[in-house]
Amino acid sequence: xxxxxxxxxxxxxxxxxxxxxxxxxxxxxxxxxxxxxxxxxxxxxxxxxxxxxxxxxxxxxxxxxxxxxxxxxxxxxxxxxxxxxxxxxxxxxxxxxxxxxxxxxxxxxxxxxx
Amino acid sequence: xxxxxxxxxxxxxxxxxxxxxxxxxxxxxxxxxxxxxxxxxxxxxxxxxxxxxxxxxxxxxxxxxxxxxxxxxxxxxxxxxxxxxxxxxxxxxxxxxxxxxxxxxxxxxxxx
Numbered sequence: 001x002x003x004x005x006x007x008x009x010x011x012x013x014x015x016x017x018x019x020x021x022x023x024x025x026x027x028x029x030x031x032x033x034x035x036x037x038x039x040x041x042x043x044x045x046x047x048x049x050x051x052x053x054x055x056x057x058x059x060x061x062x063x064x065x066x067x068x069x070x071x072x073x074x075x076x077x078x079x080x081x082x083x084x085x086x087x088x089x090x091x092x093x094x095x096x097x098x099x100x101x102x103x104x105x106x107x108x109x110x111x112x113x114x
Numbered sequence: 115x116x117x118x119x120x121x122x123x124x125x126x127x128x129x130x131x132x133x134x135x136x137x138x139x140x141x142x143x144x145x146x147x148x149x150x151x152x153x154x155x156x157x158x159x160x161x162x163x164x165x166x167x168x169x170x171x172x173x174x175x176x177x178x179x180x181x182x183x184x185x186x187x188x189x190x191x192x193x194x195x196x197x198x199x200x201x202x203x204x205x206x207x208x209x210x211x212x213x214x215x216x217x218x219x220x221x222x223x224x225x226x
Contacts, residue, residue, distance in 0.1 A: 004157070033213065040123075042116070042203055043158070043216040056212040090157050099146045099207035099214060105157025 002027065004093050004106035012112045018079040021109045023091035025072050029104075031097030032074040034066060037088040037108070046089075049074055050097050078111075086113045117141055118206050120217025128225050133191040135220045137204035140185065144206040148214070149178065149189050152201045161202070162189075194224045 005024045013019050025032050034046040045058035049068035066076040072093075078085055088110050092103040120137045127133045137147075148163035164171045164178045164187065171178045175198075177190040191198055201221045205214040 031212070035216075040218055042120070042218040043205075043214075045213040045215070048212040050212070058213065092157070097212045099148075099209060099211060100163075102160050103214070105150075105159065107155065107157050 004091060004104050006089075006091055006106040006109050008109060009107065010110045010112075012114060013081050014114050015081055015083060017081050018077065019081060019111060020075055020077045021089055021091075021111075023074045023076075023093075023106060025074070025091075025093030026104055029093035029095050030072050031094045031101075032068055032072065033092045033094075033097070033103065034074070034076050035090045035092065036060075037090055038086075043090065046076065048097055055097065081113045083113050086111060116218060117215040118204055118217040120204050120220060122220060123218070124221040124223070126223045126225060127191075127194045129194060129196060131194050131224075133189075133194050133198070133222050133224070135189045135202055135204070135222075136186065137188065137206075137217050138184075138186045139206050139215075141206070141208075141215075142185070143208040144215075145209045146207050147178070147180065147187050148205050149176075150203045150205060150216075152203065152219075158203060191222070194222075196224045196226050198222060199224045 033048040035043040068074040088108040090108045092105045094101040150158035151161045152158040175192045180187045204217040
């Protein structure tokens, strides 16, 4: 079974630009969550989608948005990039999204904002 | 604001030694406590998890100890091996929520 895939793996952008990251979950998984990982902060929850519906959202500004498609693939978008948005963005998929349901993480997209 | 506080930030242990990582939380709604292991260039992977109705759970060389009254839990890696060198994250969540709150992570280095 193929794992969670994220594209692209690396991105370099400049301040003010916008970026779209993509996540393909494990086949059959309907829940996709996104996390931002930075040194010293660990993983910060961004949002979770299930069957194209956002069920939960973390404490991030409105510049961070996401969506999920009918095939469970998900995208997240960051508009008006700031230097502080430089991070590893991880997505995780699970069958139901419940915390006791194992979340499988992708390798992440490394975003660098110059 | 970190809802789960993790310590230490890093630790070095000799091969065969015991690694201990501690986490503390305040939210009494947390009801599920997983630990994740992350190797460089990879996403985190679930290592072991515990519910507060038990005080200890062991899987191989990895043991979670849970103290509900103190709102603390810890990961013990027994007989540490060089292959255990990784970053470990504790996490917590209410059972009816769809997100995990993670600690800041502990980088474990096992010296041969």
